[in-house]
Amino acid sequence: MRDRHLKYLLMMPALLLVTATVIYPLGYAGIISFMDWRLSRSRVPTDFVFLDNFWRAFFDDPSFLNSLTVTATFVTGSALGAVVFGLLIALLLARRGRGYSIARTVLVLPFAMSPALQGTSFRFFLNPEFGIFDAVLDALFPFLAHVDWLGSSGWAMTWLILTDMWHWGPFLSLMLIGGLLSIPSDTLEASRVDGASAWTSFWTIVLPQLMPVLAIAFVLKTIFSFKMFDYVYLLTGGGPGESTSTMTYYAFRMGFTAYDMGYASAIAFVLALLLVGVSAVYFRLLFPRGEAG
Amino acid sequence: MALSPRRRGHILFCLRGIAIAVLLAVLLGPIAWIFLTSIKPLSDVYTMTLFFDPTLENFRAIFERPFYVGDRLLNSVAISGLTVVIGVPVALAAAYSFSRFAMRFKKTLFFGVLATQFVPPIVVVLPFFLMFRQLHLLDTWTGMVWINLSIVLPFAIWMLKGFIDTIPVEMEEAAMTDGATRLRVIRDIVLPVTIPGVFVAGIFCFIFSWNDFLYALILTKKEAVTLPVVLSTFYTEEGDRWELMAATGTFILLPMFAISYFVQRHFVHGATQGSDR
Numbered sequence: 001m002r003d004r005h006l007k008y009l010l011m012m013p014a015l016l017l018v019t020a021t022v023i024y025p026l027g028y029a030g031i032i033s034f035m036d037w038r039l040s041r042s043r044v045p046t047d048f049v050f051l052d053n054f055w056r057a058f059f060d061d062p063s064f065l066n067s068l069t070v071t072a073t074f075v076t077g078s079a080l081g082a083v084v085f086g087l088l089i090a091l092l093l094a095r096r097g098r099g100y101s102i103a104r105t106v107l108v109l110p111f112a113m114s115p116a117l118q119g120t121s122f123r124f125f126l127n128p129e130f131g132i133f134d135a136v137l138d139a140l141f142p143f144l145a146h147v148d149w150l151g152s153s154g155w156a157m158t159w160l161i162l163t164d165m166w167h168w169g170p171f172l173s174l175m176l177i178g179g180l181l182s183i184p185s186d187t188l189e190a191s192r193v194d195g196a197s198a199w200t201s202f203w204t205i206v207l208p209q210l211m212p213v214l215a216i217a218f219v220l221k222t223i224f225s226f227k228m229f230d231y232v233y234l235l236t237g238g239g240p241g242e243s244t245s246t247m248t249y250y251a252f253r254m255g256f257t258a259y260d261m262g263y264a265s266a267i268a269f270v271l272a273l274l275l276v277g278v279s280a281v282y283f284r285l286l287f288p289r290g291e292a293g
Numbered sequence: 294m295a296l297s298p299r300r301r302g303h304i305l306f307c308l309r310g311i312a313i314a315v316l317l318a319v320l321l322g323p324i325a326w327i328f329l330t331s332i333k334p335l336s337d338v339y340t341m342t343l344f345f346d347p348t349l350e351n352f353r354a355i356f357e358r359p360f361y362v363g364d365r366l367l368n369s370v371a372i373s374g375l376t377v378v379i380g381v382p383v384a385l386a387a388a389y390s391f392s393r394f395a396m397r398f399k400k401t402l403f404f405g406v407l408a409t410q411f412v413p414p415i416v417v418v419l420p421f422f423l424m425f426r427q428l429h430l431l432d433t434w435t436g437m438v439w440i441n442l443s444i445v446l447p448f449a450i451w452m453l454k455g456f457i458d459t460i461p462v463e464m465e466e467a468a469m470t471d472g473a474t475r476l477r478v479i480r481d482i483v484l485p486v487t488i489p490g491v492f493v494a495g496i497f498c499f500i501f502s503w504n505d506f507l508y509a510l511i512l513t514k515k516e517a518v519t520l521p522v523v524l525s526t527f528y529t530e531e532g533d534r535w536e537l538m539a540a541t542g543t544f545i546l547l548p549m550f551a552i553s554y555f556v557q558r559h560f561v562h563g564a565t566q567g568s569d570r
Binding site: 003006011012014017018019020022024025032066089092103106107109112114115117118120121124130132135170177226227233234251253264265268269275 | 309322409527542550
């Protein structure tokens with residue numbers, strides 16, 4: 001039957017493109033990470049140095065070790081933060097009715113907004129002299145009036161996480177609203193008749209039912225948090241000092257301001273391996289024993 | 294416990310209302326503030342005032358030397374548009390194949406395609422920079438469309454496969470017993486029902502490539518610069534030109550407004566379908 005050829009033919013363009021756009025570059029990056037290649041000095045790789053770049057990263061570069069800690073802080077904070085924020089939004093807006101469906105339209109906007117634009121504008125909003133966020137926060141919390149939000153390392157990281165939450169929370173909530181609305185209403189009704197408070201039924205019925213969606217949202221968000229670049233570049237510039245310099249940002253700096261291609265590739269590769277490791281653990285937890293398909 | 298259930302209901306209703314209002318203010322406020330800033334005269338840009346004479350001066354300024362936002366806008370539209378036009382049909386063909394045919398290693402292959410999404414863009418962009426340098430594709434539409442396909446394809450395949458999976462296969466089988474060829478079945482039966490899914494996948498692909506910053510920052514320089522990258526050029530030596538960023542930002546945001554309506558519908562429609570049974 002002709003389907004035998006057709007099924008591969010239909011798939012071929014996509015597989016070729018995916019290979020050309022991801023798998024081939026990945027292999028290429030792997031090879032470069034074993035090379036000494038400073039673009040400022042040479043147009044071609046100069047030396048095969050085997051594991052030198054990786055050795056330098058882990059034993060000879062405090063900035064790299066710092067980027068590991070920064071990445072861990074950001075990923076944990078933003079993944080947890082965005083999922084919790086998304087859950088709160090979902091609990092507020094998971095109702096039927098015209099007003100609610102209009103409100104839900106708004107939820108797409110932060111996600112559809114370019115992260116680059118969000119980074120630049122939030123930077124202005126946080127300016128201590130003429131920023132709108134700064135003005136509002138100073139009015140609400142006078143004891144924080146003296147804070148230079150992006151000038152202190154703790155606050156810069158906090159705002160990096162909050163900026164990311166603003167982008168992702170509403171989007172994740174759309175996933176969660178789907179889950180919430182599909183909880184049969186008679187189950188909730190029954191528990192109310194039995195005298196359970198809203199608080200109890202949240203913990204005993206809603207949360208357990210929502211767990212699968214919450215878990216997937218958390219895994220997805222973790223992966224995207226590892227990949228985040230735009231906010232660091234435009235909101236904090238990795239600073240103050242190196243307090244928000246994530247691995248992605250550090251690899252970028254090594255590659256495109258220091259033009260050290262070999263070292264940058266090595267860092268990027270460590271990041272990729274880390275991501276593979278983390279996702280493998282997650283998927284093992286999510287789909288125990290090969291239920292993945 | 295002194296409150297009657299009815300009073301309690303009222304209070305809860307009010308609290309919910311306040312919470313929703315705060316939420317909407319937090320989500321919409323920043324976007325509204327960007328719009329407002331874009332039409333403020335320079336003298337009011339660095340103040341909190343809500344009362345000012347609206348002006349289009351900032352928009353005039355960004356289209357002129359040295360920013361040329363008009364050219365960048367064209368680049369953004371062309372690159373995102375081409376990415377969608379190439380990416381979606383390619384993804385649709387693959388998605389159909391993944392959904393309908395049995396083959397060896399299908400699961401592994403499908404998971405492999407999805408797994409490419411876990412690869413951080415910074416890993417991909419370094420070799421691309423070096424490759425494009427040799428192929429003379431730096432700073433071109435071709436190069437940008439190529440790399441944008443890497444963001445878009447796996448996602449679109451996954452989304453479209455899910456969509457095709459929900460279409461009953463019986464109609465196709467019936468048509469084929471009547472002697473129609475597979476390609477004809479795809480064109481006449483599958484394609485018409487898949488249009489809404491194709492539309493949503495197209496929208497998502499457009500958003501992703503429209504908002505891409507990292508690839509454009511590294512792989513473009515002058516000719517193929519896109520809108521998000523222009524934003525970083527407003528951190529100038531004479532200071533940060535916030536009003537010009539806001540005006541450019543307005544152009545970045547406009548298509549997203551049109552789009553967000555459809556995206557929301559897709560999500561909630563898909564979600565509520567199951568529960569209304």
